[in-house]
């Protein structure tokens with residue numbers, strides 16, 4: 664069963680607080696400006712994202728968002744909600760099923776699917792939807808803090 668949670672009040676869940684089925688969601692509106700800023704940040708200036716005249720001649724008949732921009736929304740959930748602060752990415756698989764366009768709203772869902780107490784690892788299913796259509800999915804492995812550090816004063 665899926666158990667939708669909010670961010671832990673401390674900023675992050677520790678290993679013992681996670682269970683299989685815990686999930687978190689976030690929605691992000693994809694604007695032209697966000698795509699431009701991602702091109703700058705990643706140095707990926709593929710014209711299919713930035714040049715309407717070029718993109719209009721492709722099978723997509725218009726600009727689409729970088730796949731890794733949608734994947735980055737998943738990273739945002741992992742790093743700020745589930746598990747949250749202190750999580751460290753180990754690996755990530757990704758498949759892009761449908762393009763994301765300017766003005767689409769992407770809903771990311773991250774679900775805990777496996778826990779390795781010994782290795783302090785969580786396996787997370789990552790899914791991205793535009794309306795109800797699955798546009799992207801994959802599996803992430805992250806290292807989760809075993810304990811919370813006393814807060815600095």
Ligand SMILES: C[C@@H](O)CC(=O)SCCNC(=O)CCNC(=O)[C@H](O)C(C)(C)COP(=O)(O)OP(=O)(O)OC[C@H]1O[C@@H](n2cnc3c(N)ncnc32)[C@H](O)[C@@H]1OP(=O)(O)O
Nearest residue numbers: 707709712721722723727728729730731759760761762763
């Ligand atoms: C590097 C970065 O800058 C680039 C990105 O980030 S791109 C953004 C992330 N990726 C996506 O958004 C891809 C989303 N997924 C899809 O659109 C589809 O899954 C797919 C089109 C990639 C694959 O779908 P599938 O049904 O498997 O299609 P095929 O590969 O079998 O192709 C079938 C025929 O469709 C035509 N076609 C489809 N897409 C394109 C395209 N982008 N360019 C050209 N042609 C395309 C084509 O006619 C195929 O026939 P062919 O004779 O086999 O070529």
